[in-house]
Amino acid sequence: MDPLRTLWETFFDWDSMREALPEMLTIGLPNTLLLAVSAALLGSVLGMLLAVAGISRTRWLRWPARVYTDVFRGLPAAATILLIGVGLAPLGMQVWGPNPYPLGILALSLIAAAYIGEIFRSGIQSVEATQLEGARALGFSWAEAMRVVIIPQGVRRVLPAWVNQLIALIKDSSLVYFLGLVASQRELFRIGQDYAATTGNESALLLAGLFYLALTVPLTHVVNAIDARLRHGRPAAQPTDEIDDADLALPGAAGGSGR
Amino acid sequence: MTAATSTSVSLAVRDVHLAFGPNRVLRGADLDVVRGGTACVIGPSGSGKSTLLRTINRLIEPDRGDVLLDGRSVLADDPDALRQRIGMVFQQFNLFPHMSVLRNVTLALRRIRKLPEEEAVAIARAQLELVGLAAKADARPGHLSGGQQQRVAIARALALQPQVMLFDEATSALDPELVKGVLGVMADLASGGMTMVVVTHEMGFAREVADTVAFMDHGVVLEAGEPAAVFEAAEHPRLRRFLAQVL
Numbered sequence: 001m002d003p004l005r006t007l008w009e010t011f012f013d014w015d016s017m018r019e020a021l022p023e024m025l026t027i028g029l030p031n032t033l034l035l036a037v038s039a040a041l042l043g044s045v046l047g048m049l050l051a052v053a054g055i056s057r058t059r060w061l062r063w064p065a066r067v068y069t070d071v072f073r074g075l076p077a078a079a080t081i082l083l084i085g086v087g088l089a090p091l092g093m094q095v096w097g098p099n100p101y102p103l104g105i106l107a108l109s110l111i112a113a114a115y116i117g118e119i120f121r122s123g124i125q126s127v128e129a130t131q132l133e134g135a136r137a138l139g140f141s142w143a144e145a146m147r148v149v150i151i152p153q154g155v156r157r158v159l160p161a162w163v164n165q166l167i168a169l170i171k172d173s174s175l176v177y178f179l180g181l182v183a184s185q186r187e188l189f190r191i192g193q194d195y196a197a198t199t200g201n202e203s204a205l206l207l208a209g210l211f212y213l214a215l216t217v218p219l220t221h222v223v224n225a226i227d228a229r230l231r232h233g234r235p236a237a238q239p240t241d242e243i244d245d246a247d248l249a250l251p252g253a254a255g256g257s258g259r
Numbered sequence: 260m261t262a263a264t265s266t267s268v269s270l271a272v273r274d275v276h277l278a279f280g281p282n283r284v285l286r287g288a289d290l291d292v293v294r295g296g297t298a299c300v301i302g303p304s305g306s307g308k309s310t311l312l313r314t315i316n317r318l319i320e321p322d323r324g325d326v327l328l329d330g331r332s333v334l335a336d337d338p339d340a341l342r343q344r345i346g347m348v349f350q351q352f353n354l355f356p357h358m359s360v361l362r363n364v365t366l367a368l369r370r371i372r373k374l375p376e377e378e379a380v381a382i383a384r385a386q387l388e389l390v391g392l393a394a395k396a397d398a399r400p401g402h403l404s405g406g407q408q409q410r411v412a413i414a415r416a417l418a419l420q421p422q423v424m425l426f427d428e429a430t431s432a433l434d435p436e437l438v439k440g441v442l443g444v445m446a447d448l449a450s451g452g453m454t455m456v457v458v459t460h461e462m463g464f465a466r467e468v469a470d471t472v473a474f475m476d477h478g479v480v481l482e483a484g485e486p487a488a489v490f491e492a493a494e495h496p497r498l499r500r501f502l503a504q505v506l
Contacts, residue, residue, distance in 0.1 A: 134353025136318060138367040138419065139343035148370060153357050230357065232399070 013203040020195045020204035024211060028188035032215070035101070035173035035187060039108035040166050046109060047116025052146070054121045065117065072114035077172050081107040085179040101185065104176035112169050119161045124154035156230050163223045167216045188212065267454045268329040268422045269294040275314050275324030277307075277478075284310045285321065286478035292423075292471065294329075295452040299465035299486075302475035303501060308458040311475065312425050315456065316345040328422065343371060346416030350428040352408040354400040354415070360387065361396040364415045372419070386414035390444050406437030413444055424448065426457040462505055466490055474498045 053065035072080060084107035085100060096102045127150050135145035155162070174189035181190060192208030195201075272290040276283075284307045292298040300308045313319040315326050317338045326333045333341050354363050364383035368374045374382070387393045390410035392403075400408050409429055416424060426445060430438045442461060446468050449455055459465060465472050466486045473483040474495070482495045490506075493499045 130349065130351050130353045131355065133318060134349060134355070136339075137316060137342055137347040137349075137353075138415070139339050139371050140367065141339050144370065148366065149355055153355075156357065 010202050011206045013201050016195065016199055016201045016203035017207045019199075020191065020207055023186075023191050024188060024204075024207060027184060027186060028191040028208070029211060031185060031187040032170070032173055032189075032211070035105060035108065035176060036166075036170040036215075038105045039112055039169055039173065042105065042109035043112030043165075043169065044116055044162075046113035047120055048151075050113055050117030051120035051124055052151075054117065055125060069114045069117055072111055073118070075111075077111050078175050078178060080111050081175050082178055083107075084110065085176070099185070100176065100179035100181065104179055108169060108173060108176070111172070112165060115165050115168075116162060119158045119165060120151075120155060122161075123156075123158035124151055126157055127153045156227070159223055159227045163220055166219060170215055170219075171212060266420070266422050267295045267452055269296075269327075270298075270315070270423055270454055270456065271327040271330075272311065272315065273325045273327065275311065275321045275326070277310060277314060277319065277321050284478055285314070285324075287324070288475070288478060288480050290456070290473055290480055290483070292454055292456060295454055296470040297449040297453075297455040297457060297468055298471040298473055298483075299469035300456065300458045300473045300475055300480075301460070301462070301465060301501075301505075306475040307478040308475050309427050312347075312427050312456060312458055315423070315425060316342050316347055318342075318347075343367070343419050344421055345423045345425060346419060346421035347425040348409065348412050348416055348427065348429045350431050352400070352405070352412045352432075354408055354412055356400050359397050359399060360392065360403070360411050363400065363411060364418050367415075367419055382418050383414070386418045387411070389417075390414045391440075404437060405433045406440050409433065409437075409441045410444055413441075413448075417448075422454065424453050424455045426455065426459070428458055428460065430459070430461060460505070462490070462502075474501065476501070 050065045050069060053061040054069070056062050056065075075083075081104065085103045088103055088106075089100075092100075092103045124146075131149055131153065132142075132145055135149040136142070140148065174187060176187065177190045177193075181187075186194065188208045188211045189205075192205040195204030270290070270292040272288060275285050275288045277285040288307065288311050290298060290300070290311070300311065302308055310319060314321045314324075315333075317326075317333065328344075354360075355366070358366065361380065361383055364386060365376075365379040368379035368382060369376065372379075384393060384396060387396055390413055392407055392410055392414070395403060395407060395411070400411065403411065413429075429445065430441050433441060438461070442464050445455070445457065446464070449468050457464070457469070469486050471483055472486045472489040473480045474489065474493075474497075475481065476497050482489060482493065482498050489498070490502065493502060
């Protein structure tokens with residue numbers, strides 16, 4: 001048989017895709033979004049705490065942040081998800097019942113935080129020391145100067161790397177299927193895999209892949225647009241190309257420069 | 260330019276010492292500025308001028324010695340509160356590039372002074388007016404020339420109505436044609452009665468504006484006095500050598 005034809009039929013069988021589409025849309029997509037968005041929020045908050053702890057002058061903050069990062073960045077994501085999801089399951093059972101999502105989200109967040117922490121830290125450390133000095137000279141405390149002046153600038157510099165991590169997170173969200181999902185808890189990948197297993201045709205998996213692309217590609221562009229806007233100010237801002245000091249009409253510029 | 264004239268204070272630096280590891284940057288520096296007066300600190304690079312300035316508002320804590328405002332030590336104060344009373348302007352402006360010019364000036368008013376937005380904006384616009392940059396309020400600092408940025412930095416410091424202004428080589432990073440405008444703002448401020456310490460390489464400015472010129476070398480003020488005395492009748496050979504190089 002013609003191998004190209006086989007390939008086409010295995011991955012591009014429209015009927016198989018059409019069959020899987022409703023569940024992808026009504027079950028898989030909402031679940032993937034729930035996992036990814038929750039873990040992105042929690043992971044970013046934890047990552048920021050790690051970043052600030054990582055540049056602290058107190059070694060009791062710096063060391064734990066370092067060790068945490070090394071451990072959670074170094075373990076395979078699947079292993080961490082199993083460790084957290086299975087290891088804490090008895091505890092989770094008491095708090096949330098048998099739903100594996102809370103622990104799955106927690107595990108995804110803890111992994112993401114390790115990477116995001118390093119991303120934020122490098123951004124924060126790239127902000128010139130003169131910015132901190134400028135803020136301190138105005139009377140800002142160290143913490144307030146970090147919050148208002150340093151961190152906003154640092155984070156903006158690493159937005160592309162942060163998006164990389166969010167994309168990885170969206171894809172890694174498929175790994176929660178290790179924790180055992182009932183039909184209504186399945187996310188995109190799992191649904192695709194189930195259809196592939198029952199029909200022997202991989203087209204539903206390809207459809208799941210298209211869903212991932214539909215999430216990740218626009219995300220990149222949205223953040224790039226935000227990035228550009230933050231860099232250059234609001235589009236409405238007046239053009240300020242003309243750079244001149246000639247409009248200076250200071251009474252009695254008695255300074256008389258020595259030059 | 261009459262900012263804070265009534266609240267001006269006298270400033271005294273007494274025997275300030277500071278070492279970074281084995282590097283003794285300040286070795287007993289003294290400086291006196293009368294209320295409303297301007298002291299220009301001159302000297303070769305590495306002599307400790309900028310460090311001395313930073314010990315005055317405690318961006319750097321001295322190892323030993325004291326800084327007095329109206330005779331009262333600042334070392335007992337909360338450093339953050341102290342720095343609101345002492346404005347500082349830097350060589351590299353240190354404006355916040357991610358905020359508009361107006362935001363740069365209102366930031367401390369809103370966040371530290373806790374002024375309502377409208378009041379902070381009114382103060383900021385008035386200060387920007389004084390330095391001739393009211394029209395640039397909505398621009399980002401990066402869209403301004405160096406001279407304009409430095410004048411914004413001055414407005415930002417003045418908005419807090421400081422009792423003392425510190426200038427750390429405020430015109431050293433500027434193109435020559437932009438220096439005059441910034442020095443003009445500083446001269447107006449001095450004649451308005453602000454107590455100022457100006458670290459500068461602008462000898463013309465020091466000669467015309469300063470009440471006191473202090474020459475620093477190797478971490479101490481070697482010689483200080485009225486501009487005429489320092490520039491025309493320098494006693495110390497190191498000062499004479501320095502003046503021969505820069506004048």
